[in-house]
Amino acid sequence: MDEFQLIDRLIGILGDEVRGRGILLGPGDDASLVEIPVGTVAVSSIDTLVAGVHFPAAAPAELIGHRALGVSVSDLAAMGADPDYVLLALTLPDGSEQWLTAFARGVAAAARRFGVKVAGGNLAQGPLNVTVSVHGHVAAGDALLRSGARAGDLVCVSGLLGGAAAALSRADLEHPANAATLLGCAPEDPLYPLRRYYLPEPQIALGRALRGVATAAIDVSDGLVADLGHVCRASGVAGVIDLENVPIVPGCTPQAAATGGDDYELCFTIAPGDRKQLNSLPAAVAVIGRIEPGTGVSVRLKGEPLSLSRGGFRHFG
């Protein structure tokens, strides 16, 4: 199959995920045409997953596709935006129809789960690389930025951290169970870290609920300490994390959970007076620290300062 036949095959598998809701023109022309609701602004981000860096090259294609969409849509959740569509640029070493079919199934399942359409894409030959641009909308004043944290704010995080990082050291990372099995795993299940790694769950509903509540937000991709660091740098403040309050996946250490990346939970700040609003959010959240005047992020364990060996993943580090 050549490039154009493979693209047709991909679009066929994506089925209803390339049309409907706002998509006036989907894949197949020079560009897509999408309606953005009046009174909102376009929210856009782009992310790349490189084989051998962001996922094992031999990992199941279905999980790679699913993960690529989850990682990308998470950026919209962190802005409090409503997801609309993605553009998918796939670079493949060879035109394996089997690989591409499995990949497309993973993308389609993730698109359905996260409520995004696949409006367009690109297919090229080269080292395996999946780049997804993701697009949504939000009323301009409602967007959750990194820059709004103020001294006195509480630092919060959703869900359980550490699962995805725990997956990285597993012997079965390259040959995990299929998506359906992983999606059925609860936190106490031994396979749960693989679920967290391959099938991240962008906190879209939580991001939406945090509009007008959170003073700043970010998704936990580089690692909690590093990501709170991004918020603090953008806001011109310092952050303190009380490690014993960080909710972790069973079997993880709080230290690993605070520095490991890829959890795609939301880390956000709220004014102390808004604390009671945490009870009515659509996801479990924990208060894990505080914003203070200054710069940088410090971590404490039961009040004692803690020096963590590594502040999140960085390329070229």
Place this chain on the structure above:
Amino acid sequence: MDEFQLIDRLIGILGDEVRGRGILLGPGDDASLVEIPVGTVAVSSIDTLVAGVHFPAAAPAELIGHRALGVSVSDLAAMGADPDYVLLALTLPDGSEQWLTAFARGVAAAARRFGVKVAGGNLAQGPLNVTVSVHGHVAAGDALLRSGARAGDLVCVSGLLGGAAAALSRADLEHPANAATLLGCAPEDPLYPLRRYYLPEPQIALGRALRGVATAAIDVSDGLVADLGHVCRASGVAGVIDLENVPIVPGCTPQAAATGGDDYELCFTIAPGDRKQLNSLPAAVAVIGRIEPGTGVSVRLKGEPLSLSRGGFRHFG
């Protein structure tokens, strides 16, 4: 320099190209926020350039950056859209500050030339890959689609074809002159093919002027015959090209010009009654053929059918 320092450096070089006109929030948060004019729809496309496939890995970084933007913005021109912004995903084997600085200069120069902002991006480590998603707007009914060509329409093309393809066989493809020198080359200059290859000129003004005039349009990226083939397939018609009417770069053969890619001129169709409108367009255009009932594209030279050896580049072909 690590990832975040390199990103800061890149944003610094981009300077005014990351802000202004519609960009409410540029690089540095989880996503960008951009205003889309009321009454228009979002026009979006994504393109990848892979080192060793789409450009020589050793080519000057400035030219790679410039070319990546040109190739992408051309998709907006082909839709008759006004360019707004790009998202830039760069995967680099090492964090060379020198390479990245030159690349960013090329991106900045191209962004200025084409009137797009750089609203966001991603930097990762891996085999060299430049993926650009490009975003603009157009009134929904004004967009130029591939699907509108009708039997009887005239087939037209802008500019001169064959230059970019001629560059591919040159010994100096990896070590061409710098952008400023190339931009000064006229068609009769020996360096002109390198200008066409590295510094494509998206036909934005022409695309705009073709709203309500062209029945279908595409940019010449895969090659004239292949790209007219895409239009014919989308429109359910056949195309005939009279090769002697195809305007070519001096030194090229019409055959090479008709099959070579990367020219980024516009190929479009108009109703025969609109022929006089070709004189008032903001670019030189030639009538090179006709749309007929049927399927596929045939090529004639002075009335005689011609069989071309290759119908445009395709991956995994």
